[in-house]
Amino acid sequence: MAKKLKLGIAGTGNIFKQNHLKTLLEHPEVEIAAVCDANEAYAAGIAKEYGIPHVFSDYREMLKRSEIDVVDICTPNLYHSEIGIAALNAGKHVFCEKPEAVNPEEARKMAEAAKESGKTMMAMRNNRFTHASQYLKKYITDGWMGEIYTGRCGWIRRRGIPGKGGWFTTKELSGGGPLIDLGVHMIDLAVWLMGNPKPVSVSGATYANFHNNELSDSTHSQFGEKQKGGVFDVEDLAIGFIRFENGATLQLEFSWASNIGEEMNFVELRGTKSGSSMKKGELQIFTEVAGRIADISPLLGKQPVDTHGENLKHFIDVIQGRSAPMLTPEHGVDMISILAAIYQSAQLGREVRLDDKGGSRNVA
Incomplete structure (x- = not known):
């Protein structure tokens, strides 16, 4: 049986609520263990509504939790690479909303952090998954x-x-x-x-x-x-x-x-x-x-x-060893x-x- 992955969410705004939350809540191999947002009161409301045990206003504190396997980043673009690199360096897999970075230098740093950590890093490219x-x-x-x-x-x-x-x-x-x-x-x-x-x-x-x-x-x-x-x-x-x-x-x-x-x-x-x-x-x-x-x-x-x-399901399949990644960090660079x-x-x-x-x- 595949390992149950514990997720930490960085950023709990509209993109998370509308496009990530339902899939993560329903996936049998995923448990949302923590949410983090600069608006801690807002994040706390989401945590209470969906039974998520831990709430943070600082992603660095969330990354200290050893039980978290994966970080899902849904913040404004500027913070994608900063949080992603820190999460990879902390030994977490990373899924990131697009774009993975706001400049090539940060994108390369993310790719290098993923390579050095041996963890999976993937950014959202959802239009690859339409029927057409x-x-x-x-x-x-x-x-x-x-x-x-x-x-x-x-x-x-x-x-x-x-x-x-x-x-x-x-x-x-x-x-x-x-x-x-x-x-x-x-x-x-x-x-x-x-x-x-x-x-x-x-x-x-x-x-x-x-x-x-x-x-x-x-x-x-x-x-x-x-x-x-x-x-x-x-x-x-x-x-x-x-x-x-x-x-x-x-x-x-x-x-x-x-x-x-x-x-x-x-x-x-x-x-x-x-x-x-x-x-x-x-x-x-x-x-x-x-x-x-x-x-x-x-x-x-x-x-x-x-x-x-x-x-998101493809990303989880990659972590669990069932699929090869459709998107690599180098493609992101x-x-x-x-x-x-x-x-x-x-x-x-x-x-x-x-x-x-x-x-x-x-x-x-």
């Missing part, structure tokens, strides 16, 4: 797509700024706007489907034109806590272009607010045998069959997938390096190359 993503990954792995040489991805909203004035829109705490918030999801999905090619250079631009606009049409704007008159020093739209070592390329666009028809997330890939389009969870494949151009719409599961829950280089390119107004350690260097 799982089917397309198998379609590609089985060779039906051929060589994937280019693609485009994005998540664009008409009006959907989360927690305006709070930590989402405060660069010091979040690391950036929609590029780091939404880009992690769809860039990761595209790069994973492409076979995780190594990025070598990026070019990007960012815009901020909706700071004073209070309209909202997206349920996603409910994340975070709005603060009237608070900080808004991040972009509301980012576009970019990535080149990979194998010659493949990827276009991208991410926005919290722009004048478009409707909110949409998408990954489109072009292969030598087939192309594909995933929009709003729907998958279409464009190919040739029996000498004719053909469109394929696979019949996928109709029941929606709790993708956050499936990602590549992701954060891409995001940081796009921001740097936008600031410099020119392409930025990535070095072999995932850092960046400028080119005229």
